[in-house]
Amino acid sequence: MTTTTTIPVSNARPYDVLVGRGILADLAASLGPRTRKVLIVHPPTLGARANGLREQLMDAGYEVYLAEVPDAEAAKRIEVAAFCWQILGQTDFTRTDAVVGFGGGATTDLAGFVAATWLRGVDLVQVPTSVAGMVDAAVGGKTGINTAEGKNLVGAFYAPRAVLADLELLDTLPRNEILAGYAEIVKAGFIAEPEILDIVERSVDRATDPTTEEFRRAVELAIAMKARVVGEDFTEAGLREILNYGHTLGHAIEHAERYQWRHGAAVSVGMVFAAELSRLTGPLSDAAVDRHRAILESLTLPTTYPQGRWPTLLATMQRDKKARAGMLRFIVLDDIGRPSTLDGPDESLLFAAYQEIAE
DSSP states (O other), rough: OOOOOEEEEOSSSSSEEEESGGGGGGGGGOOOOOOOOEEEEEOGGGHHHHHHHHHHHHTTTTTEEEEEEEEEGGGOOOHHHHHHHHHHHTOOOOOOOOEEEEESSHHHHHHHHHHHHHHGGGEEEEOSSSSHHHIIIIIEEEEEETTTTEEEEEEEEOOOEEEHHHHHGGGTOHHHHHHHHHHHHHHHHTTTOHHHEEEEHHHHHHHHTTTHHHHHHHHHHHHHHHHHHHOOOOSSSSSGGGGGTTTTHHHHHHHTTTTOOHOOOOOOOHHHHHHHHHHHHSOHHHHHHHHHHHHHTTTTTOOBOOOOHHHHHHHHHHTTTBBBTBOOEEEEEEEETTEEEEEEEOOHHHHHHTTTTOO
């Protein structure tokens, strides 16, 4: 087992993100002292590992139940949350018991929402098993489910007791899964941690290999950045909005594609759009926009979207939860590492930026 890095998240309910290899064995230590029952929420692909976790916790004296939920965004539906609530009710979970989210970002979003709403809040430990889950979805305390009208429109801010980012869980992921998740790491590089961009540019192969020090460094930089931001603004009243870089258009693309696109792929296109919007409205240089494309394309992530889809995407963005009083808001860049907010840009300006990514 390698050294474990502890990254604190300071807010009204402070918690730690633990990063290392083989740290899943410490799950019991992250549960509350009065916890007796645990529900592990997991996708079908992790059934065997979830059973292993169940046996591990049962050996430690816990009463453990499993809730197998659909893969990816299909898990984030009210019917799936109700299925989990049913298990909690039938097994008499109390406020001192706990939910464990064991899976990618969609699974941890769902598990967090279930924990936040059962008895108005039970303990939650997140064990993300994807790159995006480790650096983004499981860390900030955002929980949510999707509706027919858009992504994450129903949810809550709810801090976990702990997040265990065990890098060994990534060793067997298909490479395309790692690359899609890496979009969230690169986002952290563009808005606050340019060292991440340097790591990718030096060697994309080492940067995206979960067994290397370069990969771990990039992951820890991304998590630490999010921890700082969340610590200052847990409920997205101000600073935390910078984490939405690339997400306004990205979420609209996911909705247009009926969530068949990977989140990271959609956000990749969204970041290039945001960079083009930044160039049109402010001082972001052509070189910085080109750097977006070069880095994202080196990760084999998409940077364009079909020409004729703009009206649909605009309508979806106007319903996005990041809008204020019907006014669209975008996170843009004054420079690499210097994000700002653009309120209510003219639709003609948005269309011009879209033309730069349309194919």
